[in-house]
Amino acid sequence: SQQGEEDPQALSIQEGENATMNCSYKTSINNLQWYRQNSGRGLVHLILIRSNEREKHSGRLRVTLDTSKKSSSLLITASRAADTASYFCATDGAGGTSYGKLTFGQGTILTVHP
């Protein structure tokens, strides 16, 4: 089964609005990452948050991590039409046979209308 579950499955907003996506996972992690995928293309790494961090910022992106609830959120502020894409969280397991096994959540499809 997929390690990460995301909600909402789809999000439609207007340019300039903020977009929030959530991700939940089931087992211990070393870190959690967010990736973006434009339609039919490869994934692009956005941001990584380690298990001992609670919040991280990068430009218009803000990521939070709550290891007690095994959840993370990605906030995109002041969205643009170019942010239209699918967004995936990915977990990097903590040790053992899961090391090196990056597992992706189901993804959120974000549509930003001009």
Place this chain on the structure above:
Amino acid sequence: DTEVTQTPKHLVMGMTNKKSLKCEQHMGHRAMYWYKQKAKKPPELMFVYSYEKLSINESVPSRFSPECPNSSLLNLHLHALQPEDSALYLCASSQRGNSGANVLTFGAGSRLTVL
């Protein structure tokens, strides 16, 4: 060079054909990955090579055969595929450091159609 290059971009093959997908990176990354992605689904891990050795095989059918000739190249050999194997095949690479942070750089993918 910060790219992962995948060829071909599109491949159509019959169920009796033998074909290969190729992936190349020149970032000095020592881990390389194959993922399979169906439409509207997340990427699913197939294989991981670490320092040119196969370290993870996610119980992938033997009709998919990976090969890592050197640290820059990764191939996926395809034989006797089924129509349900039609998907986007993504190659990725990462540094293998001690921090455990595998940040993946992905190629643009090879779109495979099996007739």
